Amino acid sequence: MTELSEPSEELRPRNEEASATVTDAKQAATTTKVDADTIKAIDAIDGSEGTDTLKYSLLGPSLLKAGQDTVDQSKVSEIIYNASKGSKFFAREEERDRQHTIKIEQIQAKKAQLEKLDLTRDRRNADALLAQFELGRNLTQSIVHVDCDAFYASVEQLDRPELANLPFAVGGGVLTTCNYVARKFGVRSGMAGFVAKKLCPQLILIKNNFDKYNAKAREIREILAEYDPRFESASIDEAYLNITEYCEKHGMSRADAVNKMRKEVHETTQITVSAGIAANSKLAKICSNRNKPNGQFELANDRDAIMEFMKDLPARQVNGIGRVFERELAAAGVKTCGDIYEHRKYLRQLFGEKAYEFLIGIYLGLGRTYIQPAEGYERKSVGTERTFRDMNDPAQLREQLRKTAEDLEADMKKVEVKGRTLCIKLKMHTFEVLTRQVSTPRAVCLADDLYKYSLPMLAKLEQDFPGIRIRLMGLRCTHLVSTKKVDTMAFFGLKKQQESSDGAGQYPSDAMTDRKRKAELDGQWEVWPEEEFLNHEPSPDIEARPPTADPVDDEETRAHGKEIVPNPKKEATPGEGEWFDCPICGRPQSTDERQLNEHIDLCLSRRAIRDTLQEAQEQQPPPLARGLTPETKRLKTGNEKRRGRPSGTSDPKQRKLFFGTS
DNA sequence: GGGGGAAGGACCA
DNA sequence: TTCCTGGTCCTTCCCCC
Ligand SMILES: Nc1ncnc2c1ncn2[C@H]1C[C@H](O)[C@@H](COP(=O)(O)OP(=O)(O)OP(=O)(O)O)O1
Ligand SMILES: [Mg+2]
Numbered sequence: 001m002t003e004l005s006e007p008s009e010e011l012r013p014r015n016e017e018a019s020a021t022v023t024d025a026k027q028a029a030t031t032t033k034v035d036a037d038t039i040k041a042i043d044a045i046d047g048s049e050g051t052d053t054l055k056y057s058l059l060g061p062s063l064l065k066a067g068q069d070t071v072d073q074s075k076v077s078e079i080i081y082n083a084s085k086g087s088k089f090f091a092r093e094e095e096r097d098r099q100h101t102i103k104i105e106q107i108q109a110k111k112a113q114l115e116k117l118d119l120t121r122d123r124r125n126a127d128a129l130l131a132q133f134e135l136g137r138n139l140t141q142s143i144v145h146v147d148c149d150a151f152y153a154s155v156e157q158l159d160r161p162e163l164a165n166l167p168f169a170v171g172g173g174v175l176t177t178c179n180y181v182a183r184k185f186g187v188r189s190g191m192a193g194f195v196a197k198k199l200c201p202q203l204i205l206i207k208n209n210f211d212k213y214n215a216k217a218r219e220i221r222e223i224l225a226e227y228d229p230r231f232e233s234a235s236i237d238e239a240y241l242n243i244t245e246y247c248e249k250h251g252m253s254r255a256d257a258v259n260k261m262r263k264e265v266h267e268t269t270q271i272t273v274s275a276g277i278a279a280n281s282k283l284a285k286i287c288s289n290r291n292k293p294n295g296q297f298e299l300a301n302d303r304d305a306i307m308e309f310m311k312d313l314p315a316r317q318v319n320g321i322g323r324v325f326e327r328e329l330a331a332a333g334v335k336t337c338g339d340i341y342e343h344r345k346y347l348r349q350l351f352g353e354k355a356y357e358f359l360i361g362i363y364l365g366l367g368r369t370y371i372q373p374a375e376g377y378e379r380k381s382v383g384t385e386r387t388f389r390d391m392n393d394p395a396q397l398r399e400q401l402r403k404t405a406e407d408l409e410a411d412m413k414k415v416e417v418k419g420r421t422l423c424i425k426l427k428m429h430t431f432e433v434l435t436r437q438v439s440t441p442r443a444v445c446l447a448d449d450l451y452k453y454s455l456p457m458l459a460k461l462e463q464d465f466p467g468i469r470i471r472l473m474g475l476r477c478t479h480l481v482s483t484k485k486v487d488t489m490a491f492f493g494l495k496k497q498q499e500s501s502d503g504a505g506q507y508p509s510d511a512m513t514d515r516k517r518k519a520e521l522d523g524q525w526e527v528w529p530e531e532e533f534l535n536h537e538p539s540p541d542i543e544a545r546p547p548t549a550d551p552v553d554d555e556e557t558r559a560h561g562k563e564i565v566p567n568p569k570k571e572a573t574p575g576e577g578e579w580f581d582c583p584i585c586g587r588p589q590s591t592d593e594r595q596l597n598e599h600i601d602l603c604l605s606r607r608a609i610r611d612t613l614q615e616a617q618e619q620q621p622p623p624l625a626r627g628l629t630p631e632t633k634r635l636k637t638g639n640e641k642r643r644g645r646p647s648g649t650s651d652p653k654q655r656k657l658f659f660g661t662s
Numbered sequence: 663g664g665g666g667g668a669a670g671g672a673c674c675a
Numbered sequence: 676t677t678c679c680t681g682g683t684c685c686t687t688c689c690c691c692c
Contacts, residue, residue: 174679192678
C-alpha cells in the first residue's frame with residue numbers, strides 16, 4: 001500500500017487571530033508570505049496572456065509547503081522556467097496550460113452569460129443546501145491531523161546526522177522530499193532533480209529507501225495508537241485521530257494532549273511531527289500545516305471561529321483543490337473559501353453538482369468527524385508502471401509489457417487479489433498519456449494472463465499511433481476480487497469477494513496450480529447481508545451445517561486473513577455488551593474472535609457453494625451483457641441505500657463530499 | 663433516466 | 676540531457692434497458 005503525506009502553509013490575517021487559538025509558542029515568529037504570493041500570482045493570472053500561468057504551474061503542486069517563508073518565489077519561478085524551457089516536458093506543460101486557459105475562458109463566458117439571467121432559484125437552492133449542511137454540523141469531536149516533518153528526509157537524517165545543516169533531498173529523477181535547509185532555496189517535493197540542482201547547486205541527493213520509511217512510520221503509529229486506538233493512517237506520514245475520549249479520560253485539554261503526544265513521538269522515534277486540532281478532519285488537515293515544522297495549531301470547535309477561519313483561507317489550501325481547480329475558481333471570482341458564498345448561485349452550473357456541494361461544505365468548514373482505521377478499507381486497484389528511455393521497437397515493447405506483467409503479478413500476489421479489468425497505460429515521448437482497458441472474462445492475476453489480455457491493447461495502440469514512441473508503460477487491475485481467506489472487509493459488511501486462489505483450471509497456461517482445483521469459484525460475489533440473506537434466504541439451519549469442504553486451500557491464501565476489526569458501529573448499546581454483525585447473514589454474533597471466524601467461515605462456504613452453482617448456470621455475462629447480473633445490481637443498489645449518506649467509505653483520500661454528520 | 667464500461671484527467675503523497 | 680509512482684475519484688462519452 002502506498003501512502004504519504006501532505007502540504008503546508010501559514011500566515012493568518014489579523015482578524016483570524018481572535019478565533020484561532022495558537023497552541024505553540026514558536027508560532028508567532030514564523031509567519032510566511034506564501035499566501036500573499038499565491039494570491040498575487042492568481043491575480044496576475046486572471047487576465048494575463050503571457051507566461052505567468054505557465055510559470056505558476058511549473059512551480060509545482062506543492063508551493064504551499066512549509067519552509068518557504070524566506071523564498072523569493074518569482075526568482076525561483078524564473079529559474080525553473082529557464083531550466084525547463086525547450087524540453088519535451090515543458091512543451092507538454094505549455095500545451096496543458098493552453099488547454100486550461102481555453103477552459104478558463106469558457107468558464108468566464110458562461111459566468112457572464114449567467115449574470116444576465118435571473119438566478120433567484122439557484123441562490124435559493126444554494127441557501128437550502130447551506131441550511132441542510134448546517135444541520136449536520138457536529139462540533140462535539142476533537143479531531144487531530146498529525147503530519148511528520150520532511151518525513152523521508154528526517155528519516156535519512158537519523159542515519160546521517162552530518163546532513164543536518166546541509167541542503168539535501170530524497171529521490172532520483174524527481175524528488176520525493178527535501179529538508180528545510182533545501183527548502184530555503186525553493187527546492188520542493190515533486191521537483192525534477194536537475195531543476196533542484198539549478199536552484200541549489202550544493203544540494204545533496206539521497207536515494208529513496210521505502211522500507212526504512214515504512215518501518216519508521218510503524219514506530220510512530222504505535223505511539224499514536226495510545227491516544228486513539230482507532231486512528232486512521234492517511235498516508236505514510238500522516239494520520240487522523242479522534243482524541244475526544246482521550247481528553248475526557250485524562251482530563252486534559254486538546255492542546256496539552258497533542259503536545260504530549262508530539263513530545264512522546266519525538267522522544268521515542270526522533271522524528272518531529274506537526275499537528276492540527278479542530279472539529280473535523282478537513283479543518284485539522286489545514287491546521288496541521290500552520291506551525292510546521294514541529295508545531296501545532298488549534299482551531300476552536302466554535303461555529304463563528306470556524307467561519308472566520310474559512311473566510312480568508314485561500315481555496316488552494318483545501319485538500320482537493322489543486323493547481324487547476326484553483327485557477328478555475330479564481331476565474332469565477334473565488335479565491336478564498338469565504339468567496340464561495342457570494343458566488344454560490346453560479347457554482348453548480350459552472351462546476352457541476354459534486355464540486356458545488358464540495359464547495360458549499362468548504363465554505364461552512366465542514367468535514368468528517370468520524371475517524372476509522374484504514375484496515376477496514378478495500379483497495380480498488382493495483383498497478384505498476386515504469387519510465388524508461390524512449391522506446392519504439394515493437395519487440396522491445398512486448399518485452400517491456402512482459403516485464404510489467406510480471407511485476408504486476410508479484411504485486412497482486414502480495415496483496416492477494418485478482419482483477420476483472422485490466423488497464424494499460426502508455427506515456428508517449430511527448431508526455432501525452434494513453435490508456436486502454438478491457439474486462440477480462442475471468443479474474444486474472446498471473447503474468448501470462450495479464451500479458452495475454454494487454455497485448456491486444458498494445459497492438460491496437462501501435463496501429464492507431466504508427467511509430468509510437470514511448471517513455472513509460474504501466475498495467476493496472478481494477479474490479480478486484482480478493483483471494484484472501486476471510487479478509488477484514490467482511491467485517492464491515494461492505495463487500496466481500498472470495499475465490500479460490502487457484503481458479504486456474506480455466507487457463508491452460510498454469511498447469512502447476514491445476515492439481516488444486518477443488519471448488520473453483522473463480523467468480524466474485526458481493527454480499528449485502530441484510531438484503532441477501534434476511535430477505536429471501538433466512539435458512540435457519542445454516543449454523544447446524546457442518547463446515548462444508550473449505551473451498552480455499554492454498555498456502556498463501558491461508559497465511560493471512562482472519563483479522564478481526566471491531567464493528568465501527570460504535571453505538572453498540574453498552575448495556576447489552578458488544579457484538580458484531582455477521583457481514584454475510586447479518587445476524588449479531590459473539591465478539592469472540594474464534595467463534596466469529598467460525599461462524600463466518602460457515603456462512604462463506606455456504607455462499608461459495610451457491611455461487612458455484614449459480615455460475616454454472618449464468619456464467620456468460622462478462623463479454624456481452626457485461627455489467628452486473630440482475631442480482632448483483634440489485635444488491636449494489638441495496639448497498640448504496642443502506643449506507644445512506646456518502647459517509648461510509650473510509651477512503652483516506654476521499655476528495656469531495658462527506659460532511660459527515662457522524 | 664439510470665446503470666455500466668471506457669477514456670481522460672485532477673489530485674494526493 | 677533530464678521531470679516519478681501508486682493510488683483515488685470525477686466527468687464525459689457511449690451503449691443498453
Ligand atoms: N510527489 C511525490 N512523489 C512521491 N513521494 C512523495 C511526493 N510528495 C511527497 N512524497 C513523500 C515524501 C515525503 O517525505 C512524504 C510526506 O509528504 P509531505 O508530508 O507532503 O512532505 P514532507 O513530510 O516531506 O514535508 P512536510 O514537512 O511539508 O510535511 O511523502
Ligand atoms: Mg509530512
